[in-house]
Amino acid sequence: MKQIIQEQNFHYLSTLAVFTLVLFPSYSFAEECPVTNAAVVSNAGDSNALGSISQSFNIPPGYETISGRIKFLSNEWPRWFGTEYNDTYLARFAAPGKMSILASGNVNSSSWGAGILGYNGATPEINYTLDVAGLAGKTASLYYEVRDVGDTIVDSALAVDSVKVIRTQQYLPAGGGSFNGNGTIAGTYGQGVKLTFKNLNVLGTTLSVKDSSPFGQTKELILLPLQSVTFTFTRFGEEPMGWSFDVSTKSDAFVVSYSMESTWVTGMPVNPCY
Structure with a gap:
């Protein structure tokens, strides 16, 4: 199967599906709201060697920032590091009038540490934020992919943490x-x-x-x-x-x-x- 998606609490994701209430003298509102559950997307097991997930959601009025974090995971490291087996990852945002690359990279351009979720290596957390002012009420889409390069045997994956929209306007x-x-x-x-x-x-x-x-x-x-x-x-x-x-x-x-x-x-x- 080309695409593997697993929703779970990764041990490095300590704030999964949590939103915070900020208390004011006589009222409160949610200052950040999750829009994406944690997931793993893998390029395992298909001749096209591409795994991807996507999601669409509406941006509420007053919420003008999106934040999230990912980790790139791979079995290409350490043995195939620096070779032509240079698997890639991409996180992209799209909405009417706005498109943005949130994060992208590959095996050879990444720093590696101990692996998680059964993969030999994992990168440090990759954090991103995006200004979405002016998009209130519009439908936005998030797209994540991980692609095999040079072979379809050794797999890589992308661990996606919960993405949040952050409130920037009180009134x-x-x-x-x-x-x-x-x-x-x-x-x-x-x-x-x-x-x-x-x-x-x-x-x-x-x-x-x-x-x-x-x-x-x-x-x-x-x-x-x-x-x-x-x-x-x-x-x-x-x-x-x-x-x-x-x-x-x-x-x-x-x-x-x-x-x-x-x-x-x-x-x-x-x-x-x-």
């Missing part, structure tokens, strides 16, 4: 609008919501914003002409969650615009880990 745009009188802002958002209001009138105005959830806060002030203010509301619980804000004024002339940011926005799964 994300979540919409906006305007008011010329009392009204309500309601929807499904995250544990933290920021509301920024701007007075579009040439007169000052009173502004009151009430979080209508149990124990919700009310924030109010006098907003001067063309002045802006940002109110931040936080609540503990599972994202996404429902919010409703009552916006009101005691002034006769009231014209304000508003924009929203949230720790959860449409496009993020209920749990952004894959």
Whole structure:
């Protein structure tokens, strides 16, 4: 069989399938999420001498970095090191508008140490990171291959650790609008919501914003002409969650615009880990 894939906990992979919760004063979010399980891809047992695996996944909003690590394994080392039997490996990323080689190499260009998983030699861990800013909501693909060179007898493999998407933005745009009188802002958002209001009138105005959830806060002030203010509301619980804000004024002339940011926005799964 040309391709061998084994999901297992390699003894050098101590953080397999683990994500971390970072605690803030009143809310939290997953700062990194695994998207690939640990696997071994081998070129063993086929005349084409190529083993490969690939995976596709969606990139959540706010997650703009991908990181991972691999190890190249081979039985070409030490006996066939420096010869024409120079097996190769490749890790590649592809998404609409972006392609990148994450890691590549061969037997002769690698440093070798004691083997693992039944192979004579193993390289040190090969770590990589990739900036994926601007790709939120798009489908990305990861591709790994290991290829025999010069023979189809002596095998090599690639050990793939869990690949992670890493969150880089705490708050994300979540919409906006305007008011010329009392009204309500309601929807499904995250544990933290920021509301920024701007007075579009040439007169000052009173502004009151009430979080209508149990124990919700009310924030109010006098907003001067063309002045802006940002109110931040936080609540503990599972994202996404429902919010409703009552916006009101005691002034006769009231014209304000508003924009929203949230720790959860449409496009993020209920749990952004894959």
